[in-house]
Amino acid sequence: MSLPEHIHSRSPRRGVLLVNLGTPDAPTAPAIRRYLREFLSDRRVVEFSRLFWLPVLHLFILPFRPLKLKHAYESVWTPQGSPLLAISKRQRAALQAALGPEVPVALAMRYGNPSIADALDELGRQDVRRLVVLPLYPQYSATTTATVLDQLFGLLRRWRWLPELRTVNQYHDDAGYIDALARSVEAHWQAQGRGEHLLMSFHSIPLAYFQAGDPYFCHCHKTARLLAGRLGLAQGQWSVSFQSRLGRTPWLQPYTEPQVQAMARQGLRKLDVICPGFSADCLETLEEIALRYGQSFRQAGGEALRYIPALNDEPAHIAALEALVRRELQGWDYPAEGAAERQARVERAERIGPLD
Numbered sequence: 470m471s472l473p474e475h476i477h478s479r480s481p482r483r484g485v486l487l488v489n490l491g492t493p494d495a496p497t498a499p500a501i502r503r504y505l506r507e508f509l510s511d512r513r514v515v516e517f518s519r520l521f522w523l524p525v526l527h528l529f530i531l532p533f534r535p536l537k538l539k540h541a542y543e544s545v546w547t548p549q550g551s552p553l554l555a556i557s558k559r560q561r562a563a564l565q566a567a568l569g570p571e572v573p574v575a576l577a578m579r580y581g582n583p584s585i586a587d588a589l590d591e592l593g594r595q596d597v598r599r600l601v602v603l604p605l606y607p608q609y610s611a612t613t614t615a616t617v618l619d620q621l622f623g624l625l626r627r628w629r630w631l632p633e634l635r636t637v638n639q640y641h642d643d644a645g646y647i648d649a650l651a652r653s654v655e656a657h658w659q660a661q662g663r664g665e666h667l668l669m670s671f672h673s674i675p676l677a678y679f680q681a682g683d684p685y686f687c688h689c690h691k692t693a694r695l696l697a698g699r700l701g702l703a704q705g706q707w708s709v710s711f712q713s714r715l716g717r718t719p720w721l722q723p724y725t726e727p728q729v730q731a732m733a734r735q736g737l738r739k740l741d742v743i744c745p746g747f748s749a750d751c752l753e754t755l756e757e758i759a760l761r762y763g764q765s766f767r768q769a770g771g772e773a774l775r776y777i778p779a780l781n782d783e784p785a786h787i788a789a790l791e792a793l794v795r796r797e798l799q800g801w802d803y804p805a806e807g808a809a810e811r812q813a814r815v816e817r818a819e820r821i822g823p824l825d
């Protein structure tokens with residue numbers, strides 16, 4: 470007897486959810502304030518006791534920081550909006566093209582818009598029942614990857630019929646990712662000549678989080694080692710630093726800005742800087758590194774800090790993301806079993822018998 474066709478021939482629809490950090494809706498103080506309020510109220514990001522932190526946030530940060538950040542955001546804003554969102558949309562479209570229309574790809578931001586809630590609804594409407602979630606953070610951190618998953622699982626608590634889920638935890642040592650980084654450095658060297666040193670700058674996190682077990686610092690160093698190896702760089706030709714710290718507690722070191730200044734003072738003229746932890750260019754790369762630290766480097770006597778763009782929607786990057794997603798999708802892609810295979814399996818189970 471054979472089973473009716475529909476029982477084994479149609480498998481549930483698969484889909485992909487890309488998630489990045491998020492960015493304000495506009496380069497204005499109110500929009501930046503809304504964004505920072507959501508971001509900096511996240512307990513995964515700021516672990517201080519709420520009793521201490523909420524008054525500090527609402528009295529000392531939210532009234533002032535948006536006014537300062539407004540100019541920074543204005544300096545990088547594009548006709549398509551915030552660079553982070555504009556680039557993320559291109560990444561989504563490119564990955565959608567690579568995977569084909571059978572596997573819908575949605576984009577969400579952990580803070581701000583488009584929200585994870587909206588993206589989940591969109592995937593639900595497309596009848597997706599098997600979902601691969603790819604947070605666009607190559608190095609795992611509780612402050613980034615984990616909070617994306619917290620938010621996702623929190624939203625799903627209200628769903629009756631949960632989708633099957635696979636989550637990509639990190640891809641800091643993935644061959645396709647390292648290869649895409651190496652190609653982008655080589656393309657930069659081709660176009661502008663080789664700098665005297667390659668600085669790999671990652672977003673910092675509070676030192677206490679590392680000491681409590683966050684693997685982020687180790688992931689950053691492994692990415693850097695693999696990239697240097699792939700580029701054939703010798704010791705002294707490359708180094709690692711950490712940028713974008715906030716507040717007064719110690720964060721992962723060495724800090725990028727003093728590092729860049731020290732290199733200029735030691736006589737370095739042309740410095741190449743790459744930020745491998747940022748899958749898309751954003752305020753922290755375009756304004757902080759390229760503009761601000763570029764200036765600090767020149768003021769300290771350097772000639773040029775050459776920022777190497779993030780992987781963005783480079784074909785090698787999209788190919789790497791596609792491979793990560795396909796690896797997860799493949800487990801759901803098993804071929805339907807024929808009658809003979811099923812019979813063989815039943816006989817094998819009978820030979821083993823009940824193990825009482």
Ligand SMILES: C=CC1=C(C)c2cc3[nH]c(cc4nc(cc5[nH]c(cc1n2)c(C)c5CCC(=O)O)C(CCC(=O)O)=C4C)c(C)c3C=C
Nearest residue numbers: 490491492493514553610612613672674675715751752753
């Ligand atoms: C206060 C704590 C913060 C932690 C911890 C943190 C970790 C972290 N952030 C990124 C990636 C990005 N951060 C960006 C901006 C940004 N980050 C923080 C604070 C922390 N980040 C703030 C307050 C801001 C806003 C800007 C500012 O106030 O300086 C961005 C850019 C957003 C954009 O709009 O372009 C990214 C991307 C990572 C990867 C990370 C930990 C590993």
Ligand SMILES: [Fe+2]
Nearest residue numbers: 490672713753
């Ligand atoms: Fe950040």
Ligand SMILES: [Fe+2]
Nearest residue numbers: 713714753757
């Ligand atoms: Fe910053």
